[in-house]
Amino acid sequence: xxxxxxxxxxxxxxxxxxxxxxxxxxxxxxxxxxxxxxxxxxxxxxxxxxxxxxxxxxxxxxxxxxxxxxxxxxxxxxxxxxxxxxxxxxxxxxxxxxxxxxxxxxxxxxxxxxxxxxxxxxxxxxxxxxxxxxxxxxxxxxxxxxxxxxxxxxxxxxxxxxxxxxxxxxxxxxxxxxxxxxxxxxxxx
Amino acid sequence: xxxxxxxxxxxxxxxxxxxxxxxxxxxxxxxxxxxxxxxxxxxxxxxxxxxxxxxxxxxxxxxxxxxxxxxxxxxxxxxxxxxxxxxxxxxxxxxxxxxxxxxxxxxxxxxxxxxxxxxxxxxxxxxxxxxxxxxxxxxxxxxxxxxxxxxxxxxxxxxxxxxxxxxxxxxxxxxxxxxxxxxxxxxxx
Numbered sequence: 001x002x003x004x005x006x007x008x009x010x011x012x013x014x015x016x017x018x019x020x021x022x023x024x025x026x027x028x029x030x031x032x033x034x035x036x037x038x039x040x041x042x043x044x045x046x047x048x049x050x051x052x053x054x055x056x057x058x059x060x061x062x063x064x065x066x067x068x069x070x071x072x073x074x075x076x077x078x079x080x081x082x083x084x085x086x087x088x089x090x091x092x093x094x095x096x097x098x099x100x101x102x103x104x105x106x107x108x109x110x111x112x113x114x115x116x117x118x119x120x121x122x123x124x125x126x127x128x129x130x131x132x133x134x135x136x137x138x139x140x141x142x143x144x145x146x147x148x149x150x151x152x153x154x155x156x157x158x159x160x161x162x163x164x165x166x167x168x169x170x171x172x173x174x175x176x177x178x179x180x181x182x183x184x185x186x187x188x189x
Numbered sequence: 190x191x192x193x194x195x196x197x198x199x200x201x202x203x204x205x206x207x208x209x210x211x212x213x214x215x216x217x218x219x220x221x222x223x224x225x226x227x228x229x230x231x232x233x234x235x236x237x238x239x240x241x242x243x244x245x246x247x248x249x250x251x252x253x254x255x256x257x258x259x260x261x262x263x264x265x266x267x268x269x270x271x272x273x274x275x276x277x278x279x280x281x282x283x284x285x286x287x288x289x290x291x292x293x294x295x296x297x298x299x300x301x302x303x304x305x306x307x308x309x310x311x312x313x314x315x316x317x318x319x320x321x322x323x324x325x326x327x328x329x330x331x332x333x334x335x336x337x338x339x340x341x342x343x344x345x346x347x348x349x350x351x352x353x354x355x356x357x358x359x360x361x362x363x364x365x366x367x368x369x370x371x372x373x374x375x376x377x378x
Contacts, residue, residue: 113351122354141368147348147354151348157344163301164311167333176337179330183376186375
């Protein structure tokens, strides 16, 4: 690949992020590699790892979802499955009530609806999020039940932020959490 | 309005439908009137009523949702609220598994995501569907609970037909109904 002139750390980070977004959008989550992103950004793969950590963490950075929220998920699930329903609902709002993350997630859905392509986030949700939840659950239908948790929350996002029905668009997150969390819990355990 | 030449019944029906779709898209559900649609189609309002019935029925025809399914909703809710969870889940799949209706509903979501406008279907869902469900429910939060039922089902549609996660994209409707119906029921009663 062509060598470029010296770059500031900020420039290099931004170029890696841009390359990552382009690769996730074009190739999907599963087929995107740290090595490929590094090549596209003209940097060493070690630098990608240094700035962003794993592929999962690179993805969450590229969609502007705070990494701490995603890495928090396996912990809270492993701590106490019997109380994770509420934690999952809170995690959902922590991501979706953050304007940058919301815009990014809605952008992925917009792209998927416009093109008919599966959004990059599908692979991420399936692997990094639902896979970890399902792993802690029991029962033959646990994967489907984990997806039904995700579907309930995604539907809340659609009605609240896209279709904007009232009262769901205007009530505070707590009013929704108190109703949704017990239903999530029944899927979990 | 300018008089046009004689038209066949099929032409008139199609022109009314086209005018209705345009008005619902441009003005939204609440601000669309039978009179306005008739004027745009160059026909008498009585002809719109004759072919399509009420505004609700005109809307369901314009989004290709079988009218019988929508008119079935208040009946099944009024019959037995304690068992309506499963009926609502079945009604959902009867609409969404029908390719024309699905394409039309996804088209509305695509438009809403692309433009940031509230889709016409929002007013219809709020009034003709959720309003009737909430009417039968009790409790101060019944409107929010009715919307949470809708959000769960809309999320199933998103994960199954748009994001296409497995296994939810490929299992039969019955496998989903058996899991979702009891959760819908807990919101209802």
